[in-house]
Amino acid sequence: MKNFILMLAVFLVVISCTNNTLPKPKPYLKLQYPEASYTTFNSKCPYNFEYSKGAVISIKENCWASIKYPKLKATIHITYREINNNLDEILKEVEKLTYEHTIKAxxxxxxxxxxxxxKHVYAKLYNVEGNVASNIQFMATDSVKNVLAGSLYFYxxxxxxxxxxxxxYIEKDLIHLIETLEWK
Structure with missing residues (x-):
């Protein structure tokens, strides 16, 4: 019996020392973004809004703006247009730019x-799904004097x-921008 137990122990040691390679599960990247916090954008332009503190804003003379997210390598390009009895024309132009993405969307x-x-703010936010240049487009107006339109681009x-x-993540910031938009 001693020999049997000794043989069994040796057998178990020999079997347990094999190098079986097991496939490892695919790792998934877990992205963590900072908690959203906002600051007010005040300028000489006919609008104000709040934007993410994690972004950098720049403004041009014609009140066009760029909100850059350096860590995400993304920018929201905002255009401003004043309405001169051409609201329908401006809104069709903005919508046309959005639906030009249907080729790739x-x-x-x-x-x-x-x-x-x-606040006289009327807006639409478009999500464009797929491998397109701009995944979010929006437009906001007071329907009398002002129109803001914007597009999100990644580098x-x-x-x-x-x-x-x-x-x-940026969509939440854009929704907040629209909700805090005020016309002067």
């Missing part, structure tokens, strides 16, 4: 509308699956 779901009657080759977390 997988989908452009219905626009997310926003209305604030007290990278469009790969929707890869940039989607950053798109969703």
């Amino acid at each position: 997988d989908a452009i779901p219905n626009a997310l509308p926003y209305e604030n009657f007290n 990278t080759k469009p790969n929707y699956d890869s940039i989607l977390p950053a798109v969703k």
Whole structure:
């Protein structure tokens, strides 16, 4: 019996010392973005809004703005237009720019509308799904004098699956920008 136990122990040691290679599971990158905090953008332009403290804003003489996210390598380009009895023309132009992405887009779901009657802010936010140059477009107006339009661009080759977390993060900032927009 002693010999049997000794043989069994040797056998178990020999079997347990094999180098079986097991496949490792694919690792997934976990992106963590900072908590959103905002600051007010005040200028000589006919509008004010709040933007992310993690972004850098620059303004041109014609009240066009760029909100840059250096860590995400992204920029929101904002254009300002004054209405001169041409609101329909301006809104069609903005919508045309959005729907030019349909060539590459997988989908452009219905626009997310926003209305604030007290502040006279009426806006739409478009999500453009797929490998497109600009995944978010928006426009806001007071329907009398002012129109703001904006587009989000990344400084990278469009790969929707890869940039989607950053798109969703910046989308929250854009919604906040629209909700805090005020006309002067």
